[in-house]
Amino acid sequence: MRKDHKVTANDMKYLQLLAQSFPNIPEASTEIINLQAILNLPKGTEHFVADIHGEYEAFLHILKNASGNIQRKVNELFGNLMRESDARELCTLIYYPDQKLELIKAAEENIDDWYHITIHNLVAVCRLVSSKYTRSKVRKALPRSFSYIIQELLHERTDDANKADYVNVIIDTIISTGRADDFIIAICNVIQRLSIDQLHILGDIFDRGPGAHIILDTLSRYHSWDIQWGNHDVLWMGAMAGNRACQCNVIRLSLRYANMTTLEEGYGINLMPLATFAMDTYGDDPCEEFIPKISSADSARVDEKSIRLAALMHKAITILQFKEEAAIIKCHAKWKMSDRLMLNYIDYDKGTITLNGKEYPLKSNSFPTIDPKHPNRLTPEEKQLMDKINHSFQVSEKLHKHIRLLLQHGCMYAVFNNNLLFHASIPLDEDGKLKEVEIIPGTTCSGKDLLYNIGMLIRSAFQTDSTPEERNYAIDYFLYLWCGPDSPLFDKSKMATFERYFIDDKETHTEEKGNYFKLRDNEQIVDNILDAFDVVGDNRHIINGHVPVHVCNGENPVKANGKLMVIDGGFSQPYHKETGIAGYTLVYHSRGFVLVQHEPFTSTIDAIQKCSDIKSSTQIVEMSSHRMRVADTDIGRELKNQISDLQRLLYAYRHGYIKEAIPNK
Template sequence: MANIHPPKQQDMKYLHLLAQSFPNISEASMEIINLQAILHLPKGTEHFLADIHGEYEAFQHILKNASGNIQRKVNELFGNTMRESDMKELCTLIYYPDQKLELIKAAEPNIIDWYRITLHLLVSVCRLVASKYTHSKVRKSLPHDFSYIIQELLHERTDDANKADYVNVIIDTIISTGRADDFIVAISNVIQRLSIDQLHILGDIYDRGPGAHIIMDTLSSYHSWDIQWGNHDILWMGALAGNRACQCNVIRLSLRYANLATLEEGYGINLVPLATFAMETYGDDPCEEFVPKIASADSARIDQKTSRLAALMHKAITIIQFKEEATIIKRNPAWNMSDRLLFNKIDYQKGTILLDGKEYELKSNSFPTIDPRHPDRLTPEEKQLMDKLNHSFQVSEKLHKHIRMLLQHGCMYAIYNNNLLFHASIPLNADGTLKEVEIAPDMKCSGKELLYNIGMMIRTAFQTDSSAEERTYATDYFLYLWCGPDSPLFDKSKMATFERYFIADKATHNEEKGNYFKLRDDEQIVDNIMDAFGVKGENRHIINGHVPVHVCNGENPVKANGKLMVIDGGFSQAYHKETGIAGYTLVYHSRGFVLVQHEPFTSTLDAIQKCTDIKSTTQIVEMSAHRMRVADTDIGRELSKQINDLQQLLYAYRHGYIKEAMSNK
């Protein structure tokens, strides 16, 4: 209180408002005591994931095991008293309580004894993961049915002789009343919930995997998460906003990897019109370049007939995509993307294309829907097809719900606890300075302002009170974010989709990366970016994904002397061979950063039946000299401000500036 001074006149209105919540010295003092105590708790565990790409089973398992954190807690508690196989069984029960219980009850000869032992074990694990939180926070995370019972079990112990019988009777009564299964499910979910305090997703929930919609459903009930949008998320947002080039891209990518579950089962996008059009238009075309890329694990589910139809649909939507992109590029000449109007560069008689003054032979010259005089114009049949596909996107209630979630929980960047989070890049000049990018007529900006204004433009596309002109441009801009050279979600010289499909010479496939990717190992440049975004603190970092880290080639995900971490290790099966691993997660707990490198996840069924976990190795990235407390976090800094305000209120009460009132509680 020594630094508290008489309140200024302009502060009195705020203090009177604060007095409505804390009407007297007693209540204000109690809140100060409570907040001071919270500041000295260990900081909550933050969990960072990137580039999930629809791999919902691996994603859900990593949430359930908290990147191996639950297994570490179980080993810490029981490593000297339980067999390894028993600890694996306990962990699997925590991850998948409903399914595992069915297997155990079918095989366990003395289920009452098993219940009694297991309930005590689960309570011990729950007590450990809850120990870093206030009683109030733990209470809020408990299911209503068992809230009181779990609170009692967490706060009383059998090693207290006075309470041993009390605890044992609670356990026995749970069993005798037939609630053991329900209690196991409830407390297992609490353990999962308390093992991760905040989930950060650094973009790309969507793309080639089979279950992006399932991931979004999982997040809809998740306690605390945020997302920094990735280029594939933006593609789906653009598709819902009505950008037809984005709609074509999401369909093309799904067909490229023969994963239509998200489109058809998740969002009810009707692809029958596309299949009909493709068979009628390309039925005699071998479409060799468009045969789906199928991971070996999925080869059994795709027969030859299905693969053939997918190839036809794949080519049909790709040709339409290039036409739709051309329409948007022509409408926005300021983007300087006319070099991507490649249908204008084809000699349709010779079957060649002229790029940068050099002629290349096309792998296929079958373009039945292209009029060489107007190569970017849709045929009437293509236009009718796109009208149907656009309608299908617009009427998908679940897609509307999921994109609203991305808008509510997401943005282009975020700063949490001295860490700058974004998906891909910050546009830079060759000397490492921030590059000014024109994102709209008469609007040029860089760095933090660039990402903020892009985020606002994305929201404009969904705001009915925006003008038609503003919404049209904002909707078009999703395409630039997807493949524009100065897009912070792309940042390459070009997207060589056409070249990869139609030109054999791989030199044309090259997509030169922007300066951020070339310079991001330079500590000074990384520091300059963080300075520009206002990231403070000695232990500050940039964390992003987007570009898979090729571990098999010796690439290190930790760059710039530990100040930048790239955590895209290839969740998607399509990347496993390329990266040599199956993804990273980054864990930031009270003792520092741990990077967890994962091997491929077999299946949820294997995890339940065989107690297999994702095999993971951990790399200590940075350990704190002291155990970090809530006081060291953004929340802690906010709580400290609240404490200061309450101390001002106490001063006002004690010196007669404000009169005390009766408690309002």
């Protein structure tokens, strides 16, 4: 409230609206007391992950175990009071209550005794993980059928002699009425939910692994999450929007890793026309350079015949990709990507290609669908095939649902609690200044405006009120975002797809990284980026992924004197040998930042049957000098504004500007 205590006409309009929610002094005062109390709770725990790449089993396990935090809570709570094997059994029950209960009931001789002990232990764990939240927030997290019972158990203790019998009778009755299994499943899910307050995904849910659709199904039910779109997410957005080059890339990447589960089982994309075309067109071609990359763990599930068919399909869709990309690139000369029209530079008689004035022999010169005079033109059969593929993407209801989910929860960047989040890079000039990039012809922008405008352009591809010209350009632009040199989701000199398939000489495979990747260890550069995005505070950071951190080579994920954290540790199996680990989770709790480094996850079955967990090690990145409260967060700033508004409302009531409603007795 201003010191002169005047209430202006604009104040009155707002305060009258506020009075509808808080119609008298007692209700407004109660809300102020409630909000002031919330400000002094510890801040909620945020988890940051990046580059999941379809590895759903590992990702879901990390959600369930809160990146090892639940195990730490169990150890903290029971310490030497519980054997290690019992602690692991309890943790596994919390992660997988449905499946674990079936195994326990088959082996346990005195199940009622087990129920009694276990429910007491689960209530203790739930009480600990819920202690940093208001009762109201905990109540909202509880399942309706057990809400009252869980609330009673959380707020009463057996060490209180007056309430011991009361608590024990509640638990005995849960067991005697046959509701023990349902209660255990419910409270385990509550523990999982309360262990992570906010989940941040820094891009790339899709590609390589088998379960992007399973991850998105899980997120559709998750209580609080956001995503900063990655290049692979945008590729799938483009495919759904109708960008045929993106559709080819999506299929090619799936075939490259012999992993068609997401496409076929997840989204019902019909690849039979591609298989038929590939066998008819490339049946006599060895296609050696297109044999899928299969991990040792997956080799048992793929037979030679399947590998052979995948190689044929892989080549067929790759050639189609080059042609479809060329059609888009030719329409947009200002993208300056004509050097990627690789089919134009081949001497089909000699079996060579000339790049930058140098001639290279090709690994293979079998191009039955290419007319050397018009190398980028689709044959009638290819055009018919692409029509079928496009139709399959357009009619996939589940894919449409999941892309809408990404649009609802995502953007190109976000700022949370003084942390700037984005997937890959911010285009920079050689001197580290923000680079001006042309998105729409005739309009350039940089930094924050660049990412914001790209986000708006992406959304226009799915909006019915966009003009046909706007929508078509936006759909084409997905290809630039995937592989354009100044794309903040790519930021390299080129994508050497053709070169890796067809040229042995590795000098042609080099993809020079943009200036952001060269300069991101410079603290001043990072500070300049944070300033450009209006990120303030003493402890501000950039957090992103995209480029795997090679831990096995000694690379540190924490850069720029602690101001930048790269959390792509290689969730995807193909990266495990390259990075030496199997992913990171960055955890930001009330005492600071902890980077959790994960070893490879064996399987969900092992986790349930053998009580195996993901082995994780932690690295303290930054600890706060004081325990952070809700008051120190973005939500805290919002609550302080609400308190200020409510105090103004109290003044208006007390000085007669607004009449109170009589409270109901």
